[in-house]
Amino acid sequence: MTTVTPSMSRRSMLRGTITIAGAAIVLPSMAGLAGCSSAPASLDTHKDMIAALADRIIPATDTPGASAAGVPQYIADVFADFFTEDQQSEFAAGLDGLASTLDEIGGGDFAALSPDKQDAALTKFVDDQDAAGQFEWQQIRDMTIFGYYTSEIATQELSFEEVPGRYEACIPLAEVDRAWLNRGV
């Protein structure tokens, strides 16, 4: 029954990504968890930042961007439904660090910055692997990409045939025009 088992990339493993059939759910690492038993962690404080981040990761172009594709809700659903309480606490705390880094670079509330200034602030995470919030940035980035390309909006972005009804093994790429939207899992 077994066919080819997708492999987990090293970076995904380092990032604490669970892969199921090649796709990713991003979870915080389990390291450094102390017993915190206060109120359940929430994404509410960082709601605007997450939406702003998502829209800079996959911006609106001639097709809609991440917010219009429902990515912030997808991230909230993964956080609420898939994370353990400990993972929620750790992730929320990490977002505090991410927010501090971004606010500091941008000189104000990241979500309120212009897209250009937001992009400029985010290059910090491309340039500096040790920046505070790097880990959470990468998780938000991957969840945004996964959430976007598994949304219905993505059928406007990539080629999609729900029921192909055909298999053509070797055709010019130009005939398809864009990459196939695969299911991700």
Place this chain on the structure above:
Amino acid sequence: MSGAEDFDVIVVGSGMSGGYAAKEFCEKGMKTLVLERGKMTEHSVDYVGENKNPWDMKHRDQVDPKLADEEYAVQQTCYAFRESTRGFFINDKENPYSVEDGKTFAWLRGDQVGGKSLMWARQSYRWSEMDFSANKADGHGTDWPIRYADVAPWYDKVEQFVGISGSAEGLPQLPDSIFQPAMELTCVEKDAKAKIEAAFPGRNLIPGRAAHLTKPTDEQTSLGRGTCQFRNQCERGCSFGGYYSSVSGSLPAAKRTGNMTLLSDMLVERVLYDDQTGKATGVRTINRKTKETADFHAKVIFLCASTLGTVQIMLNSTSAAHPNGFANSSGTLGKYLMDHHTRIGAQGSYPGFSDKYFAGRRPNGIYIPRFRNLSNETDNEFVRGYGYQGTSSRASWTRALGGNDFGEGLKQQLRQPADNWHFRIQGFGEMLPVAENQVTLHKTKTDSYGIPQIHLNVGLSQNDRKMRVAMKRDAVAMLEAAGCTGIEAFEEEPVPGHCIHEMGGARMGRDPKTSVLNGFNQCHDVPNVFATDGSAFASEACQNPSLTFMALTARAVDYAAKRMQEGNLT
């Protein structure tokens, strides 16, 4: 129920083997009771994950990892386990089993009418004379009491019913089936085929042979099955009937005869035996919903409960005459368990063809048939052999995961597929039949029905280990010959069971002193009980076994039915 014979035949299990047994008996006019321990599955109606796009599912087809860890600790390791298929996998928490300390075993199980035939990977290969004569040739295991010629007509029959897409190659080690048109190779696979076959005469790269309809027959369409639509969401169930399962194929065929009674949620606890006649009288069941016990009686019992399921029932069916398990005078019941060892191979980038692409999602890959020890040689570094399954692919947006870039440039870049194609092959190796690889009943642990849990003690032999060295080495060499770049060999320690090709435990053989079943899958000790799933296998070849499960089932039914009609099933 009364002690009278309620049915001509009881078939235990409704998966690949049980469904086929039911069809064959029903079509011969036999009143057939099919008992399935899992829930009811009706074609199309119960394919709850089908036709859902990722955005139709809140979590985009991902399973809640907390739920997976809690209730599907083993099942979640299956490549086909997703939210849309979860309902087809058994709940591990409710269905525990035991593994020897220091060993591993992944018992991947269906839990519904149709069993694993709903989620199988559909790869379908005949065995050859080499495979059926291997035990005799090298002395491992016991000689199969049958040869290729005994099975060939039954392959013909099964293939015409099931529908196998593939290409005729004329290879002696992998006889051709009766094929529907093959699924085409990609341009990369065609190129790799030419280069590998040129570099290594005797090796072949061929389209995977898969149980998909590419040119349905009238019989297939009469059952409501149609052409594969290339959606590649098979494991969720397919309302087109594009791939074969017992739910789309054999069970509807059995049902339309009017001779089948199919009961779901019925766990078979044991086979009932009559000391006076020396025959089985029926089976005892537990209704999983009500926990009520009921006995059913029939002239003949076919055990098709999966390799481990059948052996569990037999081990549990003790009586004064069968103190060590049913039909176990040989003492071999539970022994010589096998699974293919895999999770080893190589992958790399495939240069060129960047202007080429594909359309449709092919639910299939390529196959490289066995090329080692084709005459069952015993003087090489190992005995037996291995084949490879593989595929070429061209990554889409998922290649962005794990990166660090963002923005319009990323979005724009992902509108095109990856620059390079990727090519990957994975070996599937034949494990030797070894007595020490054994399933027993645990002495104290029971399941929630009070039935002893199975206890698995399975590991790789030295021959298997030596074979793996060659499997990896050959994979790399073939990718090198194909011109791949960035070649990475991969190898993970195999977990027995994980390949879901369990075989053995009630092996066929010529001698009742050393085997459980004869050459017709019939218990040496009890003539009206047959086991026709993987438990019967005396060796395991290196090919995917489901096609052979069905061929041997059809053959055994033919034998049993003829003897029954003659009143001569002894």
